[in-house]
Amino acid sequence: KAGVTQTPRYLIKTRGQQVTLSCSPISGHRSVSWYQQTPGQGLQFLFEYFSETQRNKGNFPGRFSGRQFSNSRSEMNVSTLELGDSALYLCASSFPGGTEAFFGQGTRLTVV
Amino acid sequence: QKEVEQDPGPLSVPEGAIVSLNCTYSNSAFQYFMWYRQYSRKGPELLMYTYSSGNKEDGRFTAQVDKSSKYISLFIRDSQPSDSATYLCAMSARSGAGSYQLTFGKGTKLSVIP
Numbered sequence: 001k002a003g004v005t006q007t008p009r010y011l012i013k014t015r016g017q018q019v020t021l022s023c024s025p026i027s028g029h030r031s032v033s034w035y036q037q038t039p040g041q042g043l044q045f046l047f048e049y050f051s052e053t054q055r056n057k058g059n060f061p062g063r064f065s066g067r068q069f070s071n072s073r074s075e076m077n078v079s080t081l082e083l084g085d086s087a088l089y090l091c092a093s094s095f096p097g098g099t100e101a102f103f104g105q106g107t108r109l110t111v112v
Numbered sequence: 113q114k115e116v117e118q119d120p121g122p123l124s125v126p127e128g129a130i131v132s133l134n135c136t137y138s139n140s141a142f143q144y145f146m147w148y149r150q151y152s153r154k155g156p157e158l159l160m161y162t163y164s165s166g167n168k169e170d171g172r173f174t175a176q177v178d179k180s181s182k183y184i185s186l187f188i189r190d191s192q193p194s195d196s197a198t199y200l201c202a203m204s205a206r207s208g209a210g211s212y213q214l215t216f217g218k219g220t221k222l223s224v225i226p
Contacts, residue, residue: 004155031211033213033214035214042219043202043214045213045214048211055211056211058213090155099144099161099212100158101146103148103156104155105154106154106155
């Protein structure tokens with residue numbers, strides 16, 4: 001059974017640019033969550049999508065947005081990139097109503 | 113006070129030792145408790161999942177939850193060099209929207225020395 005797939009694995013962007021990250025959940029999982037991981041703050045919740053609707057949102061600025069498609073695949077977008085956005089962005093998927101979250105390998109974003 | 117506190121270590125033990133990793137939390141609404149293992153440059157891997165207070169064992173790993181003290185632990189018996197990784201505790205409470213948002217500890221970096 002394939003795990004959570006995130007693309008791309010690595011990205012280098014310039015300040016002010018925007019970026020889109022992609023996540024394909026485990027087959028049958030309809031809930032997709034995004035997390036930001038940095039050495040200083042650890043893993044922080046960005047948002048969760050279920051059935052194409054954002055169900056929960058963390059404490060991040062509006063520059064961070066996401067969406068989910070009918071096949072449960074999800075994308076997150078960060079606009080007007082800042083140096084502080086450099087981080088490992090992780091996607092996790094769960095069964096509907098499930099509390100066990102399974103993570104992908106992450107996308108490492110570097111903003112220069 | 114952070115919702116979840118976890119000693120970042122680093123923790124270094126000899127091969128074969130028993131390892132104890134701990135987290136404390138302040139939010140009484142947390143109902144589900146997880147331990148993840150994260151190797152360098154990889155995503156977190158779910159190790160243990162518990163709901164109620166008490167112990168849960170899986171091979172060399174035992175997860176312990178004490179809701180009255182708001183304290184959770186992960187024990188690793190007969191530790192191996194392959195256990196060297198960062199261990200993250202995570203907890204969740206059902207949100208008003210029906211979802212379960214995970215709150216993580218900062219992680220403890222473990223090294224098992226051969």
